[in-house]
Amino acid sequence: MNKILNSFIKNERHQRLIGKASNIAEEARLHVKAADREAAFSDETLNVIKQEEYPSFTLPAKYGGEDLSLYEFLLLQETVAVGDGSTALSMGWHLGIMMELSEDRPWKQETFERLAWEVASEQRVVNRLATEAGTGSPTRGGVPETKAVKREGRYVLNGRKTFASMADHLDYYIVSAFVEDLDEVGWFLIDRHQPGLRVDKTWDTLGMRGTESDDLVLDGVEVNEQDLVEVKGQSKPSPKGWLLHIPACYLGIAVAARDAAIEFATSFQPNSLDTTISEVGHIRDKIGEMEWKLMQAHSFMYATARKWDEEPEKRKKMGSELAAVKLTVTNAANEVVDLAMRIAGGRGLSKQQPFEKFYRDVRAGLHNPPMDDAVLRMLAGEALDQ
Known part of the structure; x- marks a missing residue:
């Protein structure tokens, strides 16, 4: 631990x-x-x-x-x-x-x-698949290009979903689609063995490559009416505390980078020094800065989680706090990993060291929703309204 x-x-x-x-x-x-x-x-x-x-x-x-x-x-x-x-x-x-x-x-x-x-x-194991190349992030309000057309009491789905994490390892897909007869966006629960489904191995990104976030292609996938499990217009949007799993993930990457940096600093001794680089002033400053940033990020995230758990009556008004946690923690995680890279120096770029992977992976957190600009505008709007 x-x-x-x-x-x-x-x-x-x-x-x-x-x-x-x-x-x-x-x-x-x-x-x-x-x-x-x-x-x-x-x-x-x-x-x-x-x-x-x-x-x-x-x-x-x-x-x-x-x-x-x-x-x-x-x-x-x-x-x-x-x-x-x-x-x-x-x-x-x-x-x-x-x-x-x-x-x-x-x-x-x-x-x-x-x-x-x-x-x-x-x-x-299941996942919701909402993102599409043509619509961008679903949090920006794009309507799915995936269509569900009703034929003889069944729905036929056609479309392509991107960022389908664990695509080839999921047992069920929860897929968003524009339901033509309802004129609404709906969600369908689809067994991975349903005919017409295929995973297109498109995932070739800089970081978080192990998520296997390939494309899911739906080509004439037929499902029953009861597989339409949710209609967007029938449920009111509310803050989702569980989305803090995103900053928690990137904070874990930052902690791993911090640990690797300390191990490196306490074991690497160039022949120009009588000690390991952990005794060098600017290295110690960077380690101290990592600790400071991690303390802030952990305190904010876990305090917010405790509030969510212990004061459920306040959850409906916690949207801005949850978004601020994501903004704060993912940016702090990027800063910590950058400091770890600076401690390792040029060696940190080597595939033989873990730092370059931490650097690539943590960057992805900035592109998970909610995006920084959306959070800042939310906070500004609430402050100005008050």
Whole structure:
């Protein structure tokens, strides 16, 4: 267990859950180079994830889950991310979706319960697929180009989804589409074995390559009416605490970079010095700055998570706080990794060192929603309205 994260463990339950997350992190760490090289999610890591029953953790206990609080969810996700950010981010989508479905209940009871029991008993993994090349981020309000047309009591879907994390390893896809007969955006729960589905191996990015965020192509996919599980216009948008899994992931990457930088600084001694570089003034300054930034980021994120857990009556008004956490933490994580790179110097660019991967991976956090500009305008609007 990382020393920084250890300070956030409060009880024996946390110790038990952290132990499971640490096992996943250790397994993921073994496969990061192959996953990064191949742009694929590790089969071996997913096996351990399922052995630890991690996919069911955010489900209520009555469905076989661990009924995680938001605080616990973030703690476990950050732990996994210290081992591998791609693994954490990928599983964060699944776990967050199950948490949202459990708490908000936007689906029919029998549909949710069927999926919940499958996740608990067989450790099924799901993800929402909303992003498309032509519409950009769904948070910007774009209408899906994927279409659902009703024919003889069934829906036929055609389209392409991008950023489908764990694309080839998911058991179910929750796909957004414009439903023509309803003139609304809807969500369809689709089994991965449904005819007409295929994964197009398009994922070739700078960072977070191990998320396997390929394209999902829907070519005449036929589903039943009951597979339309949610219609956008029927549910009011509300703040989503579970989306803090995003900053938790990138904070874990920053912690891993900090650890690697300290190990490097305390072991590297050039022949121009009588000591390791950890005794050099500007190196110590950089280490101190990393600690300061990590303290701020952790305090803000976990304080907000505790507020979410302990004061549920305030959740509807926490949208700006949640967004501010994402803005603060992902930017701080980028700054910490940059400092780690500066400590390692030119050696940090080598593929033989972990720093260049941390540098590539943490950058992706700036492009996960909500975007910095949207958060700043939200905060400015609230301040001016007051």
